[in-house]
Amino acid sequence: MTTSAWQTPEWVKHAVFYQIFPERFANGDHSNDPANVQPWGTSPTLYNYMGGDLQGIIDQLDYLVDLGINALYLNPIFQATTSHKYNTFDYFKIDPHFGTLETFKTLLNEAHQRGIKVILDAVFNHCGRGFFAFHDVIENGVHSPYTNWFHVSRFPIHPYESRYPANYRTWWDFRELPKFNTDNPAVRKYLLDVARYWIELGIDGWRLDVPNEIDDHDFWREFRTIVKAINPEAYIVGEIWTDGSAWLQGDQFDAVMNYLFRDLCTDFFASYSMRAGDFAAGIDHLIVRYQPQVTYVQFNLLGSHDTARFLSVAEGAGKWALERMKLAVLFKLIFPGAPCIYYGDEIGLHGGKDPDCRRCFPWDQPQTWQTELQTWTKQWVKFRHEYTALRTGRYATLFADNDMNIFACARWDEQSQFVIVLNNNQTPWALDLPLHGQLPSVTQYRDVNTGELYSVAEGKIRELALAPWKHLVLQAV
Amino acid sequence: MTTSAWQTPEWVKHAVFYQIFPERFANGDHSNDPANVQPWGTSPTLYNYMGGDLQGIIDQLDYLVDLGINALYLNPIFQATTSHKYNTFDYFKIDPHFGTLETFKTLLNEAHQRGIKVILDAVFNHCGRGFFAFHDVIENGVHSPYTNWFHVSRFPIHPYESRYPANYRTWWDFRELPKFNTDNPAVRKYLLDVARYWIELGIDGWRLDVPNEIDDHDFWREFRTIVKAINPEAYIVGEIWTDGSAWLQGDQFDAVMNYLFRDLCTDFFASYSMRAGDFAAGIDHLIVRYQPQVTYVQFNLLGSHDTARFLSVAEGAGKWALERMKLAVLFKLIFPGAPCIYYGDEIGLHGGKDPDCRRCFPWDQPQTWQTELQTWTKQWVKFRHEYTALRTGRYATLFADNDMNIFACARWDEQSQFVIVLNNNQTPWALDLPLHGQLPSVTQYRDVNTGELYSVAEGKIRELALAPWKHLVLQAV
Ligand SMILES: [Ca+2]
Ligand SMILES: [Ca+2]
Numbered sequence: 001m002t003t004s005a006w007q008t009p010e011w012v013k014h015a016v017f018y019q020i021f022p023e024r025f026a027n028g029d030h031s032n033d034p035a036n037v038q039p040w041g042t043s044p045t046l047y048n049y050m051g052g053d054l055q056g057i058i059d060q061l062d063y064l065v066d067l068g069i070n071a072l073y074l075n076p077i078f079q080a081t082t083s084h085k086y087n088t089f090d091y092f093k094i095d096p097h098f099g100t101l102e103t104f105k106t107l108l109n110e111a112h113q114r115g116i117k118v119i120l121d122a123v124f125n126h127c128g129r130g131f132f133a134f135h136d137v138i139e140n141g142v143h144s145p146y147t148n149w150f151h152v153s154r155f156p157i158h159p160y161e162s163r164y165p166a167n168y169r170t171w172w173d174f175r176e177l178p179k180f181n182t183d184n185p186a187v188r189k190y191l192l193d194v195a196r197y198w199i200e201l202g203i204d205g206w207r208l209d210v211p212n213e214i215d216d217h218d219f220w221r222e223f224r225t226i227v228k229a230i231n232p233e234a235y236i237v238g239e240i241w242t243d244g245s246a247w248l249q250g251d252q253f254d255a256v257m258n259y260l261f262r263d264l265c266t267d268f269f270a271s272y273s274m275r276a277g278d279f280a281a282g283i284d285h286l287i288v289r290y291q292p293q294v295t296y297v298q299f300n301l302l303g304s305h306d307t308a309r310f311l312s313v314a315e316g317a318g319k320w321a322l323e324r325m326k327l328a329v330l331f332k333l334i335f336p337g338a339p340c341i342y343y344g345d346e347i348g349l350h351g352g353k354d355p356d357c358r359r360c361f362p363w364d365q366p367q368t369w370q371t372e373l374q375t376w377t378k379q380w381v382k383f384r385h386e387y388t389a390l391r392t393g394r395y396a397t398l399f400a401d402n403d404m405n406i407f408a409c410a411r412w413d414e415q416s417q418f419v420i421v422l423n424n425n426q427t428p429w430a431l432d433l434p435l436h437g438q439l440p441s442v443t444q445y446r447d448v449n450t451g452e453l454y455s456v457a458e459g460k461i462r463e464l465a466l467a468p469w470k471h472l473v474l475q476a477v
Numbered sequence: 478m479t480t481s482a483w484q485t486p487e488w489v490k491h492a493v494f495y496q497i498f499p500e501r502f503a504n505g506d507h508s509n510d511p512a513n514v515q516p517w518g519t520s521p522t523l524y525n526y527m528g529g530d531l532q533g534i535i536d537q538l539d540y541l542v543d544l545g546i547n548a549l550y551l552n553p554i555f556q557a558t559t560s561h562k563y564n565t566f567d568y569f570k571i572d573p574h575f576g577t578l579e580t581f582k583t584l585l586n587e588a589h590q591r592g593i594k595v596i597l598d599a600v601f602n603h604c605g606r607g608f609f610a611f612h613d614v615i616e617n618g619v620h621s622p623y624t625n626w627f628h629v630s631r632f633p634i635h636p637y638e639s640r641y642p643a644n645y646r647t648w649w650d651f652r653e654l655p656k657f658n659t660d661n662p663a664v665r666k667y668l669l670d671v672a673r674y675w676i677e678l679g680i681d682g683w684r685l686d687v688p689n690e691i692d693d694h695d696f697w698r699e700f701r702t703i704v705k706a707i708n709p710e711a712y713i714v715g716e717i718w719t720d721g722s723a724w725l726q727g728d729q730f731d732a733v734m735n736y737l738f739r740d741l742c743t744d745f746f747a748s749y750s751m752r753a754g755d756f757a758a759g760i761d762h763l764i765v766r767y768q769p770q771v772t773y774v775q776f777n778l779l780g781s782h783d784t785a786r787f788l789s790v791a792e793g794a795g796k797w798a799l800e801r802m803k804l805a806v807l808f809k810l811i812f813p814g815a816p817c818i819y820y821g822d823e824i825g826l827h828g829g830k831d832p833d834c835r836r837c838f839p840w841d842q843p844q845t846w847q848t849e850l851q852t853w854t855k856q857w858v859k860f861r862h863e864y865t866a867l868r869t870g871r872y873a874t875l876f877a878d879n880d881m882n883i884f885a886c887a888r889w890d891e892q893s894q895f896v897i898v899l900n901n902n903q904t905p906w907a908l909d910l911p912l913h914g915q916l917p918s919v920t921q922y923r924d925v926n927t928g929e930l931y932s933v934a935e936g937k938i939r940e941l942a943l944a945p946w947k948h949l950v951l952q953a954v
Contacts, residue, residue, distance in 0.1 A: 036620070047617060047620035087616075089609060090567075097622075132607065135566065135606075138607075139559075139606065139607065143513070144558070147513075160615070161637075
């Protein structure tokens with residue numbers, strides 16, 4: 001096993017990600033729209049298309065720069081028969097509804113020129129039924145040269161006839177998603193060639209779809225070796241919804257999608273089903289769960305294409321949803337790890353569970369934007385970029401109380417020190433905030449919003465006044 | 478309509494083609510063999526693979542140069558799930574069992590360096606079920622953006638369930654070959670982009686698969702315009718088994734695969750069911766059927782991947798099969814139009830109807846080669862290359878007699894004049910051969926094989942002695 005001296009990509013520690021579901025972010029080229037394209041903003045269904053594409057992303061890069069974004073995670077962009085494109089048809093081809101290889105190269109180039117990294121979605125556990133090797137098995141059955149690329153239990157297989165058993169392994173029970181036999185060296189070579197091809201083309205990393213389903217750590221070790229040999233700074237982040245330790249020992253992933261973080265934030269801020277003390281316990285557990293170089297590059301999200309949108313969950317829990325979301329956004333942006341904004345969350349886009357969480361970004365209806373949230377997001381993204389303490393500094397929970405539902409924490413390094421206090425509550429509180437023993441001792445803190453000064457006495461910041469749903473961000477002076 | 482002044486490619490008038498079925502010609506790279514590859518030389522079935530590929534063709538280019546070949550027609554090489562690859566999966570990709578795009582570029586380059594042109598097979602009437610657009614219709618039914626790329630009569634379609642009607646138009650009754658809706662501008666654009674892409678890559682022409690099934694001459698007019706705009710010397714030859722006049726007016730094809738020629742030769746020489754007089758009538762009709770610039774570039778074949786091999790047909794008709802085939806080969810090589818040798822015919826490869834006519838070329842078993850036929854083929858290919866009269870000269874039938882079963886014809890231009898006499902018969906004959914009035918008058922002919930001289934008197938070459946199954950090739954001196 002590797003030692004704790006292993007490295008994660010430096011740039012990720014300083015990244016603020018933006019996740020884009022390309023079919024719904026922006027339509028920059030009507031000439032590539034699906035023939036049955038629906039008007040931008042139509043409610044998402046399982047089958048409909050709205051025409052978003054890579055040119056749309058290129059067109060909005062300056063918007064993203066203005067928001068403070070310096071990294072993109074794109075949901076799958078390879079050719080497939082769905083809007084989400086997780087049923088890959090061709091791993092070497094940009095979906096024609098999204099653009100061409102040239103469009104993608106332009107996107108990469110334009111993003112890189114703006115200091116924005118780009119990572120793509122690697123769906124290696126399964127493919128679509130149209131993937132050439134599986135299609136060959138459909139066509140030729142036992143005579144196919146590719147039977148051993150999958151897990152066929154018997155012939156004939158029934159990829160389309162739901163009244164018969166599929167007779168091959170799938171992702172969950174979806175016969176439209178045949179599982180690869182990654183024990184077959186030809187399959188490994190194929191998938192690793194895919195990984196190599198796009199890294200060589202210049203992408204900055206891979207988000208790995210359901211990597212736990214490929215129950216073979218050696219596969220991911222080979223994957224890391226190949227990717228890092230080409231670009232040692234490539235980011236490898238696995239979609240793991242629970243504990244990722246098995247993949248985070250230095251030989252496989254750099255990080256995982258931090259759904260544990262998302263769950264805690266959702267429970268505490270959005271669904272309002274968890275109180276501050278329990279939230280703090282979860283957060284503290286999260287902080288010590290992985291080695292620091294992992295924690296600093298964890299992919300911290302509040303929601304994704306696979307979850308209901310944070311604001312909609314918050315609204316489902318009653319009033320003050322916007323206030324609670326603002327606190328969550330602030331917390332994400334001061335927490336160790338690379339924060340990710342799911343496209344549209346910053347302007348208050350709504351959406352329930354998949355596919356409703358994949359609505360169109362309403363570029364054409366700016367009057368619907370939640371500009372307060374947008375300004376807030378931009379403000380704290382900028383704040384994060386200003387201070388290394390927020391990115392590579394230390395973290396400590398300072399205070400959390402289930403009754404008051406107040407949570408406070410600190411971030412610090414040799415340059416600066418911050419104390420963040422969140423009143424996730426409709427009640428105003430006055431508080432003497434106890435400081436953590438490891439925090440460098442100072443005598444005063446200044447509120448970064450108001451400039452107001454607070455004194456320290458006997459290890460506590462004295463007389464903090466917290467209006468309902470308010471925050472304090474205090475900088476040691 | 479165009480005038481008779483329109484041009485066909487000059488190089489084709491001087492071409493001797495070799496048709497290659499890539500899966501069976503030569504295996505130059507075992508690393509790309511299908512996983513279930515069978516030993517080279519296994520009897521062909523509907524499903525088996527023997528591992529032939531593009532590297533194999535590259536490896537044998539010098540063999541082909543030695544044979545006198547200066548043009549190749551390759552059966553489909555784009556990705557597909559069959560050995561014949563007429564059910565295209567991806568029109569922009571070399572089949573991985575045949576090689577990569579790089580291999581193909583090498584083949585093109587190596588061929589061109591040897592003065593060998595390369596034409597490919599364009600299968601534009603239909604695709605395979607795995608072709609991305611049709612696959613999308615399978616996956617999404619009426620919700621697919623590609624429903625209008627095909628002729629769907631009702632949903633659901635049944636591409637794999639033979640007990641239900643397919644519900645879409647196919648090539649004949651093969652539901653594995655969905656017919657394109659070429660009335661859809663998107664489909665036209667796609668197919669014409671395919672045509673453009675490979676011509677721009679450097680191929681020298683297209684053989685069009687079942688172009689009569691695309692009942693739209695405007696499509697082929699657009700096709701010609703696009704192809705010729707890139708390469709005015711590109712060769713466009715349609716697979717038309719009957720009369721091709723509708724496509725040969727200057728606005729669509731340059732030529733057709735001359736199956737009418739093949740039928741006449743098969744009947745006269747191979748199956749031995751037609752006598753010389755009737756053969757001559759057919760040949761004379763063929764000569765006047767099209768404008769001269771077409772006749773000079775017709776694709777003259779004795780057999781193909783779609784027919785039983787000529788030698789096997791000849792053997793089915795009894796003894797002297799080799800002698801009759803030799804006469805046919807000679808006739809093809811002195812006839813106007815570009816002769817094509819179906820791979821292996823020159824070494825006496827046998828084969829009945831498809832798929833038996835697609836056997837492996839026995840590189841590993843030279844003791845099985847019919848070297849007399851090979852030498853013969855090479856000799857007359859060389860002869861054709863030596864004299865423009867045989868390529869761009871005039872043609873006249875001189876003599877044909879059903880009883881004697883002797884056939885004679887002449888080829889001439891300003892440089893040289895030839896008289897060819899074929900005794901397609903077990904009986905020896907002596908003959909005073911009447912010369913055609915249009916032939917420049919000479920007093921003597923020399924046998925190109927023996928040097929023997931023959932005198933002309935009263936418009937006849939005197940005292941020709943023809944042993945059974947023998948030929949005379951006489952050159953005016
Ligand atoms: Ca579009
Ligand atoms: Ca091979």
